[in-house]
Amino acid sequence: MDLSNLASPELRNLQEQIKRELKQREGMDKQKAREKIFAIAQQAGVPLKELLVGYPGTRNKGGKVEARYRNPANTSEQWTGRGRQPKWVKDWVEGGKSIDDLRI
Numbered sequence: 001m002d003l004s005n006l007a008s009p010e011l012r013n014l015q016e017q018i019k020r021e022l023k024q025r026e027g028m029d030k031q032k033a034r035e036k037i038f039a040i041a042q043q044a045g046v047p048l049k050e051l052l053v054g055y056p057g058t059r060n061k062g063g064k065v066e067a068r069y070r071n072p073a074n075t076s077e078q079w080t081g082r083g084r085q086p087k088w089v090k091d092w093v094e095g096g097k098s099i100d101d102l103r104i
Helices: 008-044 048-052 087-094
Strands: none
Touching: 008 048
């Protein structure tokens, strides 16, 4: 397609048509991929949610995060490693000990 003979308004119109078409095709491509993924998961007998747990880019909305650190002096105190460090973790690290020693 020779674009050099088109006027600016015609090119802008063509550009808008291309944007709409690309958006529509991307949506169709995603839908096809989604259907294939669901079919594969169903054939394997695995719920799709199980496949996505822990996958980068997915979030466990409302789900609990497993603790990664435990206080050796009081095993009921645990920390996920997210958010502000609990006092017992701060005290441990400030005491010159490695946080890796607290890993569960």
